[in-house]
Amino acid sequence: MASTKTIKAAVLGASGYTGADMIRLAARHPNIEIVALIAKGHAGQPLAQVFPHLGSLELPALVTSDQIDWSKVDVVFGGLPHGTSHAEIAKLPQSIRVVDMSADFRLRDPKTYAEWYGGEHSAPELIKDAVYGLTEHYRNKIKAARIVACPGCYPTAVLLALLPLLKAKLIEAEDIIIDAKSGVSGAGRTLKQNILFSEAGEGLSPYGIGNHRHVPEIEQELGAVAGSAVTINFTPHLAPMSRGELCTCYVRLAGKASAAALREALAASYETSPFVHIVEEGTIPATQHVRGSNYCHIGVFKDRLESRAIVVSAIDNLVKGSAGQALQNFNVMYGFEETLGLEQLPLFP
Amino acid sequence: MASTKTIKAAVLGASGYTGADMIRLAARHPNIEIVALIAKGHAGQPLAQVFPHLGSLELPALVTSDQIDWSKVDVVFGGLPHGTSHAEIAKLPQSIRVVDMSADFRLRDPKTYAEWYGGEHSAPELIKDAVYGLTEHYRNKIKAARIVACPGCYPTAVLLALLPLLKAKLIEAEDIIIDAKSGVSGAGRTLKQNILFSEAGEGLSPYGIGNHRHVPEIEQELGAVAGSAVTINFTPHLAPMSRGELCTCYVRLAGKASAAALREALAASYETSPFVHIVEEGTIPATQHVRGSNYCHIGVFKDRLESRAIVVSAIDNLVKGSAGQALQNFNVMYGFEETLGLEQLPLFP
Amino acid sequence: MASTKTIKAAVLGASGYTGADMIRLAARHPNIEIVALIAKGHAGQPLAQVFPHLGSLELPALVTSDQIDWSKVDVVFGGLPHGTSHAEIAKLPQSIRVVDMSADFRLRDPKTYAEWYGGEHSAPELIKDAVYGLTEHYRNKIKAARIVACPGCYPTAVLLALLPLLKAKLIEAEDIIIDAKSGVSGAGRTLKQNILFSEAGEGLSPYGIGNHRHVPEIEQELGAVAGSAVTINFTPHLAPMSRGELCTCYVRLAGKASAAALREALAASYETSPFVHIVEEGTIPATQHVRGSNYCHIGVFKDRLESRAIVVSAIDNLVKGSAGQALQNFNVMYGFEETLGLEQLPLFP
C-alpha cells in the first residue's frame, strides 16, 4: 500500500538546470510537497518566468533563503554551484535533512576540497556527517544520513561502471583511462562563451584535460575500494547535445579476467538495482537511450589489446547524474520505493 | 479513489516513432496492460532490439497481427502509416475499441481521402463511426466512440489555436496563412535521404508547399465551424530538431476584434482543459518548453498589419501531436481522468 | 588580366562573428591586405586566441582604434554592433572608404533610427552620403559611395526576393507577410541566455514579433519602390542551427499576375547577378544549400489561396547577409570582379 506521508521540500538553486530538473521530478513525486524555491538572483519571480516549461506547476515564486520559515521544511534539495553550497547548508537547522547535488560535501578531505575547488570549506565538521550518495553502492549509509552528497555526473557514470570490477579485483587500479563525453547542459546555465549554440554546435573538443574537478572524487572512491591511492586518466569532452553523458573506460584486466567475466560481475552486482542496466551482448550503450530517465546503461567489450577491456556507461547527466539520483537517495532516506517518482521512461527520439 | 480496472491494449505499428511513444506512455498508465506489440517487419524481435530505450519494459516480443488472440484485447492503439491502417482496423472484432493515430479515419469524405492519400479507402463504412479525436473539442463524442481518429500533428496545433476563434467569429475564415515548422521525427522512421542527419542537420527548408496531406483535415474542421468551405495556406518547414512543432498562424481579424480579444476567447475556451495553456502576455510559445509533454502552448500577438493578428502554438509532435493525445482520448473513452498517465512535465533542456 | 593593386583594409569589430567572417573572406581576397584588426575589449590579444579557426593567418594582433595610423588605411570594414558604429565611423578621415555591416547608416531618416535603435544618431550628416548596399539593386551608387551601409541579414533575403516583384507591379504592397527563420549566429557572440546551446538547441520559437529592428529597413526599401509608405508583417524565428536564414514571404498577386510570372520576373531581374539563383521548378530553397557561400536561392510557389503566391529565399546570414555582401560591395567600389574572393561553394553537408 502506498505511503501517504508528505515530506515538505525546499529547492536551493532553483534557477539552474539541476534545480529545474529537481523541480520537474519532485513535483510529480506522490509524497513530496515543494514548499519553497530558493534562487537569490531571481527572488520575486514566478517559476514560469525562469523556466517556462514548468509554468503549469502551481508553486510559490522564487525567494531568497532568508525569506524561508525553515521550521516548515523537512528536506532540502541543494542545486547550488560548488563553493556556494556549503555555507548555505551550514546555516540550516539540524532537523532538516539535505540531499545536496553540489560538490561541496563529496570529498572527505577538506584539504583536497580546497586544492581542487579553490577555497576553504566553511563547514568541515559537516563533511564527516555527509554520506557519498552513489545510491547503488551506499544504500545503508544513505538511509540514516542527514546530509547526502550526490556524486557528480561523471563520477556517477564512471563509478557505477568500475566500482564492482575493482572490488572484485577483476581490473587493475593502475592505468585506468576514462574518455568521457558530456552534453552542454553539464556546464550549467551560467553565461559562458564556449557554451553558446554557435560555439558548441557542430563541434567537439576535450576540455579540463588532466585537471577536471571530478577527478579527486573518482580517485577517492576507487581508492577506497582498492585499498590504496588510485591515480586515473580522466579526459572529458564537450559534445553538441544538450543532455547525456558517455564514459568510455579503458581498463587493464587483472589476472585471468576477461570481458565476459567483467560483464557477469556487473550483472550480478546490479541484479536488484532497478536503474542500472547491463546491456545485452551486441548492444552498445548510447546517451539517446537513457535521455530524460534515471537509467544507467553499461556495456563491456573485448579490447584488441589482450590485457585490456572496454567498459562503456551512459546516463542522462541531469537525471541519474544529478536530480534523479538525488530523488533516488531521498526515497532511500525516507523509506519509499527506490523508483518512486522516477518511473519516466527515456525520451527517444 | 483511483480506478482499479485494467484495459488490455495492443499497439499496431510498434516499430515506428508513434508506436514507440505510445508504448512509452501506455506502459506507465496505471490502468493499461500492454498485451501485444504488432509490427510485421520486426515480428519475432524483442522490443529492446527495436527500441533500446524501452528495453527495461517487460513486454511480449513483436508479432504480426495474425498471431494475436483478439478476444483478449480491449483496445487497439493504431500507429501504422496512413494507407495501411484502414485495412488492419477493418479486420478487428467489433468489440475492440480503436484509437488510431494514422490519417485513415480523419477525413469524413472517402473521395477526399482517395484524392489526397492516393488510394481508395477499404472501409468507408467505418469512417461514419469514427470520431475526430481533437480531445478538447470533441470530448462528448469521443466518450462514446468505437473508433477515434486522432488528428495529425499539424492539425492538432493549428486547430487548437484557431477553432475557438473561428467559432466565436473573431477571425475571418478567408486568408488564413499558416507557417508551420516541424522537427524531423514527424517524418517517421522510414529511411529517406532528406531526413539523414547530414542532410537535415544545420538546415531549414519548406516542403510539401501547397499540397501537404494535413491540409484537407485542417480545412474540413475549420469549414465545419465556419459553416462553409474554407481554403487555407499551409506551408510546413523541416527544422533541425528531433521533436517539436510550431505553427505561426497569420489571421485576419473579424469586425472589431483585437489580439486581446482573441487571447481572452482562447483562455475562456480552454479554462478547464488541463493541457492547453495560453501563455502570459510577454511570453512566447517555444517547442523546447513542451518537449516530451502533452501540453500545447498558445500565444496571441498584435500584428503590424492592423487588420491582422498572429496566433502561435507549440506542441511535441509525438505527444500532443500523436501518442499523448491518443492516450488522452483513451482516458476520455474509458472514463479516466484526462491527465492520467500524461503527468510528465516537459523535458528542458 | 588580374589587377595587382592592393587595398589596405582595417576591420572594426574583429571579435564578433561578422568580423570573423569578414577576416575569413578578406584574408583570401587577392587584392586586400588586412592591416589592422580593431576590437576594444580584446586589444593586445592575437587573433588565434579570439578565433582559433583563423590561427593560421599571419595578421597583426587586435588593437583599439586609437592605436591605428589611419593614414595607412584605404578601406574600413565595419563589424561593430549598431549604436556603436556611427561614432567610430564619424571619426575616420574622409579619405577612407567604409563598408559598414552595422545598422547605423541604413535608415535614411535619423528620427526613424532613433525610434528603433533607442538613441540619437551622432553623425546624421554622414547618413546622406551613405548608400544602401544591396549590391544587386544599387551597383551604380555603390561604385561611387564613400560609405556603403550593407543591409541586415533579413532585409537582404527579403528584398532580393520582393524588390523586383514590387517594382514590376506583380505583387501588392499591402498585406505582405514574412515568416523568417534564422540560425543562432544571427544573434551575435555577446553572452545571452537564450542563445546558450542548452536553451536554443532542439527548439524553435518566434521572437521580436512586430518589433524586430529590421522592419523599418525593409519597409523603407519596399516603400521607395512602391512609391508610398509600406507596412509589413515580419515575424522572425530562432532555429537550432548556427548559420542560415530562410524567409517565407506570403504575397498578394497584383492584377492577373501568377506564380509563374513572378518566377520569370525574378529570373530576368537577376540574369546577370552571379550570386542570386532562382531555383528550378520542383526545387525548394534550403539554408543548407547556401551555407558558407554568398549565394541567395529564391523559389516561387503557387499558393492554395488563389490571390496569393509564396516567395522563399535562403541565404547564409553571415555571408550574403553580412560579410560576403560587404566584400561584394567592396569589389564594386574598387572595380574588381563582383565575385572576387567570393568563389567558395556552399559547404554541404
Add this chain to the structure above:
Amino acid sequence: MASTKTIKAAVLGASGYTGADMIRLAARHPNIEIVALIAKGHAGQPLAQVFPHLGSLELPALVTSDQIDWSKVDVVFGGLPHGTSHAEIAKLPQSIRVVDMSADFRLRDPKTYAEWYGGEHSAPELIKDAVYGLTEHYRNKIKAARIVACPGCYPTAVLLALLPLLKAKLIEAEDIIIDAKSGVSGAGRTLKQNILFSEAGEGLSPYGIGNHRHVPEIEQELGAVAGSAVTINFTPHLAPMSRGELCTCYVRLAGKASAAALREALAASYETSPFVHIVEEGTIPATQHVRGSNYCHIGVFKDRLESRAIVVSAIDNLVKGSAGQALQNFNVMYGFEETLGLEQLPLFP
C-alpha cells in the same frame, strides 16, 4: 608564376558526400577541368538535382563509367565505396593517374584486405603500384605514383598525430589507445537507420568497437615505422554533428620522453607542412576550428598517469580526411603548390 596547364579530371562516385566535396574543391582549382561525373545510380541526372548546393556549377550531367571517353581524361578522383572501387579502377587505361579515396588500395596485403573488407581484391597487382597518400609523410612517393590511395579519415587524424612520435621513439608502440569521435557524414549518404536525424541527433555512442575497418590501416602504418607488428585499441564514436573528427590518443611515453618533447617533435616534423598545425600550449584542438578546411590541428597534453601523454588531433573528415587530402595529393603528383585550391579557411561558427 602560376602554371597554366589544365588537367582533365573525372570524379567516380559523384553522388556521395566524398564525391560532392571533391567536386566542390576541384571546381575551384585553377588547373583542373572536371570533364566527367560518374554515378551509376544517378546517370542522366544533372548535378543540381543530386546536390543542389553545387547547382551553380556548369558541369556535365552524371553518367555511368561506360559512357566516358577515357582518352580525354588525365586523372580520376575515386569516391566510390570500398569494395566497388578496385574493379572500376582496374578497368582504367594505364595513362590515367588515380587519386582514390576508397579503402581499396590502402592495405598492402590483399589477404588483410579480404579479411577486413569481406571479399577478394580483384586487382591485387595494382596494390603494389599504389602509394599510401598520407601527404605529409609520403610526398616523394606520391609525386611519382600512378595510384594514390588516400588514407581513411580516422587514419589520417591518428597517423598525423602519432607517426612522428613513434618514428622518433618518443612513444611506445604498445598500449596505444585511440578514442575517436566522428560526425555523421563519415557514414556516407547511403540510407541507414542509425544515421537518421532522429536517431543520431542529441546522442552519442561508440560503434565498431574492436573491429572498425580503419584498424588494419592504422596498424599497418604504425607497424612500418615501429619495425614490427603493432596492435592498437581503436574505439570510434558517432557524435551528433555533420562534419568533424577528433582523435584522443592515449600513449605511453618511451624512456624519459615528456609531453613537451612530444610537442617539439611534432612541431619540428610539420614545420614545412602548411596544413598541419600544432596548437599553442593552452589551446585545445576542436573540430569546429577546422571545419570545411584541409587543416589538421594537433595538441599534446600531460597525463595524470606519469608514464603517459595525450595527443589530440582534429580534422574535417570530408576535407583533410578525404577530398581535401586527395586534392593535396593531386597537387603533389602534378607539381603544383601543395595548397592550391585548398586555401579555404575554416567555417566557424
